[in-house]
Amino acid sequence: MQIGLQVTNFTWPAGQTHLGDNFGLLAQRAERAGLSSLWVMDHFFQNVGPAEKEMLEGWSALAFAAACTNRIKLGTLVTGVTYRHPAILVKTATTLDVLSHGRTYFGIGTAWHEQEHRGLGVPFPSMTERFERLEEALQIALQMWAGDETPYRGKYYQLDRPLNSPQAVQKPHPPILIGGTGERKTPQLVARYADAWNIPNVPMLGDEQVKRKLATMQEYCQAIGRPYEEIEKSILETMHVSRDGRPGTVTPAEAIERCAFLASLGIDQVILCMFSEYYDLETFDLLANEVIPVVEKIEVAGR
Known part of the structure; x- marks a missing residue:
């Protein structure tokens, strides 16, 4: 099993002057x-707190x-499918994969944050249309x-000529990760197009919902004849680690213990x-010395 980190908050004690230095240090x-991985939200307005707080472009x-x-x-x-033209998004992700020597995930979803769409003049179509656009974006990618x-x-x-040069370092392509909690359209798209699925468990869905x-x-994988174990399953969890709990x-x-339970679910x-806690050295020390070495040895059910 692996552990990653999502950065959601860019409002830090040193202020905006040192935001870049602090973000680089955090990475x-x-x-x-x-x-194993570092993730950022792809939003234009902050949604973990007031919209006016600092929010870096993903x-x-x-x-x-x-x-x-x-x-x-x-x-x-x-990344919300509405934020960028999909061909430009593929070019952006490819560039990151090339420059990082093959370290990119292609995370994409339907988008949901209507306020930032309206605020910046980005069209926010219906949920049905966003799912249709997402499927076309996956096909284009x-x-x-x-x-x-x-x-x-x-x-x-x-697209008259969907040229992509240079090509991505990872073969056949950077892992396509779809994020979402839906139980109808989302898993169908994951089964058909994606390499990974993220369940945003913030706020907590409840373990029974995760199992379902x-x-x-x-079931969707079985319906189309795709091995379920081919898809990497990840979950986004609010988990703050401290020495004294x-x-x-x-x-x-x-x-x-929590990671072991989630691994037992697959x-x-x-x-x-x-x-x-991003700037709390204790958190990183505990993860490095006590949590990650144990979690990496946990066997994931179905693997």
């Missing part, structure tokens, strides 16, 4: 601690993190990464969503 600490932030690190994988959790330059003609997107969603995904936190032993990676 380096995450890598040194042995975390793909630019990942490019900066790539220059500060050497090993850790990088991804958005997740796979076609471009396959090197197929034949015209693409979809309902929403038309995994079972639903397995003070209120609002868990001890290293409790964190390990979860491959737990992505920690922490808010104010």
Whole structure:
């Protein structure tokens, strides 16, 4: 089992003047601690707190993190399909994969934050249309990464020549991760197009709901003849680790126990969503020395 980290909050004690330095230091600490992946939200307005708080653009932030690190994988959790034209998004993700020597996840979803769409003048279509656009974006991504330059003609997107040069380092392409909690359209798209699925368990869905969603995904995979175990399953969890397990936190032993339970359900990676602990050295020390070495040895059910 693996552990990743999602960065959601960019309002830190040193203020905006040192935001870049602190974000780069955070990425380096995450890598040194042995975390397998580093994720950022892809939003234009902050939604963990007031909209006016600092919010970095996701793909630019990942490019900066790539220059500060050497090993850790990088991804958005997740990019809304409405934010960018899909062909440009594929080009952006490919660029990050090339410059990071093959460390990119392609995280994508339907988008949900209507306020930032309206605020910046980005169209916010119906949920039905967003799912249709997501499927076309996935088709475009796979076609471009396959090197197929034949015209693409979809309902929403038309590409005369979907050229993608240079191509991604990872073969056949960066892992496509779809994020979402739906139990109908989302698992169908994951089963058909994706390499990974993230369940945003913030706020807590409840373990029974997580089990049901995994079972639903397995059913969709069986229906189309795809091995369920091919898909990496990750879960986004709010889990603050402290030495004493003070209120609002868990001890290293409790964190390990939670990860072991999730692994028993078939979860491959737990992505920690922490808010104010990013600059807390104790958190990274505990993860590096007591949590990650144990969790990495936990066998994931079905693997």
